[in-house]
Amino acid sequence: MQTTKPSSVPTESKPANSLWQRLSTYLYLRPRLLLALLLGPPLVAFVLFYIGSLAALLVQSFFSLDSFTGLVVKEFTLDTYRQLFTPANMDIVVRTVTMAAVVTLTTAILAFPVAYYSVRFAPPRLRPWLYLAVLLPLWSSYLVRVYAWRLILAKEGIISWVSNLAGLNWLLDGLLSLPVIGGPSLTVSWLGMYVVFVYVWLPYMVLPVYAALERVPTSLLEASSDLGGRPGHTFRWVTLPLAFPGVVAGSIFTFSLTLGDFIVPSALGNSSFFIGQAVLSHQGTSGNVPLAAAFTMIPIVIMALYLTVARKLGAFDAL
Numbered sequence: 001m002q003t004t005k006p007s008s009v010p011t012e013s014k015p016a017n018s019l020w021q022r023l024s025t026y027l028y029l030r031p032r033l034l035l036a037l038l039l040g041p042p043l044v045a046f047v048l049f050y051i052g053s054l055a056a057l058l059v060q061s062f063f064s065l066d067s068f069t070g071l072v073v074k075e076f077t078l079d080t081y082r083q084l085f086t087p088a089n090m091d092i093v094v095r096t097v098t099m100a101a102v103v104t105l106t107t108a109i110l111a112f113p114v115a116y117y118s119v120r121f122a123p124p125r126l127r128p129w130l131y132l133a134v135l136l137p138l139w140s141s142y143l144v145r146v147y148a149w150r151l152i153l154a155k156e157g158i159i160s161w162v163s164n165l166a167g168l169n170w171l172l173d174g175l176l177s178l179p180v181i182g183g184p185s186l187t188v189s190w191l192g193m194y195v196v197f198v199y200v201w202l203p204y205m206v207l208p209v210y211a212a213l214e215r216v217p218t219s220l221l222e223a224s225s226d227l228g229g230r231p232g233h234t235f236r237w238v239t240l241p242l243a244f245p246g247v248v249a250g251s252i253f254t255f256s257l258t259l260g261d262f263i264v265p266s267a268l269g270n271s272s273f274f275i276g277q278a279v280l281s282h283q284g285t286s287g288n289v290p291l292a293a294a295f296t297m298i299p300i301v302i303m304a305l306y307l308t309v310a311r312k313l314g315a316f317d318a319l
Helices: 019-028 031-060 079-084 087-120 127-139 142-153 158-165 169-176 190-214 218-226 231-260 263-267 275-285 289-312
Strands: none
Touching: 019 031, 031 289, 079 289, 087 127, 087 190, 087 231, 087 275, 087 289, 127 190, 142 158, 142 190, 142 263, 158 169, 190 231, 190 263, 218 231, 231 275, 231 289, 263 275, 275 289
């Protein structure tokens, strides 16, 4: 009897894992290494370019400028900070902080009703359009918006034209004659600068307040109503405390942006310097880099204290 050998059936060989598959498996089994690779480059860039530049500013603020040669003397001294605390320089600091505080308060008062109406009362179809109306100014150039307002506030601008047609020149002249906020025209007055600051930074206050109001649970408002709370009491004791971190979050943007801005005070306002203008002048015109660096430390210190208070008030939860 003749026996036949069983025919061998070829088995399919599994393809070898590619380099990328082996690498992905290796990183998957080592999550800490993957996290280091993902966060390492941006953290290194952050430390070098941001923290490093701030450290360089801090170091240079302890140098001084030789009044005879005009060269920077790279020796540790506190003379620059003594010069910083002169009455003229402190006037610049007080002027800037006052404007930043007033602009922040005004934007909060204006932004809250807009955000509250958008969240609580606006029809669903209208909400995207309101949101778009808030964001629309941000789509144009910052410089274009500032110089457009310069034309609007000029003596030949639309505000003077409308006030002339309405017979309200006496009101405009009365505002411009006020000792602190007035001036020859709105373009060279604190009042005009204040209006432009509020317009430019208002969206940065509306958006955090809008986000905070959206997070207020409707069930809490209904519970307050069921317990006999009137709308005013519900707003005062429920809505406002829960939305207040959003106001504080928005104030971080408006306060810090006003504090360091130099374009609006340069395009409008009078010859009174703000911190940003002082830094630009000492850095570029007079070449006094140590004093410019010392001026830069003031907003940094103010914002560090401000952010510490904002963190305790829960502002970061509303961002």
